[in-house]
Amino acid sequence: FGTPAGAPRLGADATREPAGTSHFVVVDARGNAVSMTTTVESLFGSGRMAGGFFLNNQLTDSSLVPTAADGTPAANAVAAGKRPRSSMSPVIVLDREGRLVGALGSPGGSSILAYNAKALIGALGWGLPLQEAFDLPNLVAKGDGFGADTEGFPSAVRDGMAARGVVLRPNTTETSGLHGGLWRDGRWDGAADTRREGVARTQ
Template sequence: MSTLETQDMAALKPGPEAAHWVAEAGRLAYADRGLYVADPAFVSVPVRGLTDPGYLKSRAALVDPNKSMGKAQPGDPPFQKTFLWGASEGVENGTSHISIADRNGNAVSMTTTIEDGFGARLMTKGGFLLNNELTDFSFAATDDGKPVANRVEGGKRPRSSMAPTIVLDSNNKLYALVGSPGGSLIINYVVKTLVGILDWKLDPQVAVDLPNFGSRNGPTELEAGTEAETWKPALEAKGHEVRLIDKNSGIQAIVATPAGFVGGADSRREGVAIGS
């Protein structure tokens, strides 16, 4: 989101210009994520450097408003203690998300996963499925002779794309809850919805139901069968390699308003916004 904060996203409508900025920001984020992010008990993740305002500003400056950068390279954040190599993971369908808020100001944004439709295909005597989180590790231990940060190791937690998000207003009060299932696409789903709610001032249901779009530091991916397909020529004119794919998100969002909470549940799959 820091890259998008350098652009007046509120002045843009959902369309190819917004998709360009979100995709380019995604390339930069996924490039750094792939190299540096893994279980902090096993690797020294340079969180301070990756969130350093100067570093984020320098990364944002790499975005050309008129041309895609193609595949982004990882940056060189300050305050590093180690250098590791990373790899990305695929998409799964065993994840769920719930967003809950109450009148007392309590709020929960929770994403949970067993990594595949039936996890590890093993069920305990208590009646619940065991997860298959091993697939969230990078399958290769090394890349170009360098150790992969997210490689498999005993007792290690795998990297995840789950991004349950709580947004507070300037008075530190609850403003919004957002989250989604969707494997490595989750990050882009959440970013799209936050831009819709925060910058475009959309009703949460409208923001949730916007076409999905973004990049995982590969092709710019647009949701097939939606209005986003019409953005393809304009993005290709900026040098994007565009791929139309199914994006079966399951975004759940809540926004606090003076009149009460307003919710949105992704129409692409099961889920409903309810309140009392």
């Protein structure tokens, strides 16, 4: 801390650090699709690309302590040639013939996988319109903890789960921001999560 002798005077740091993640899906008239999660910590990371990938601007997806207290190396320590752990999982859905039938994804930190799974089960497994699938309450199980949109679950469901030892607590991670579309009945069924900003536009 402080200013070392001989250090140049610098202005205030103006680095733009928007919070959170965003996701978008685009499908053109020819059936080309992009499902893109737009963060590598900050939006588009460092803003620099190498080999077709945006470079991270932080190392928070890696262990900042290289060893445990007993000296055991951390599995996720920063090192050359390693990939940081990440829950980003933009989804492209293909049918059995390899044709595009959908694309979706979400921000949400380590809960992204649960948000995507909920949407896919609701839309593909239960046949819900995509907006209804996105609007289902979230439930994120991590170890023995269960974070949820607690008020979105009927009290009977919450009581039944509690009786089985599953106590729903408010979600402590970023909320979902699902965005995507499914090809149904000759048209795109587009949707955007109402928990965040975003819209779906189809033609």
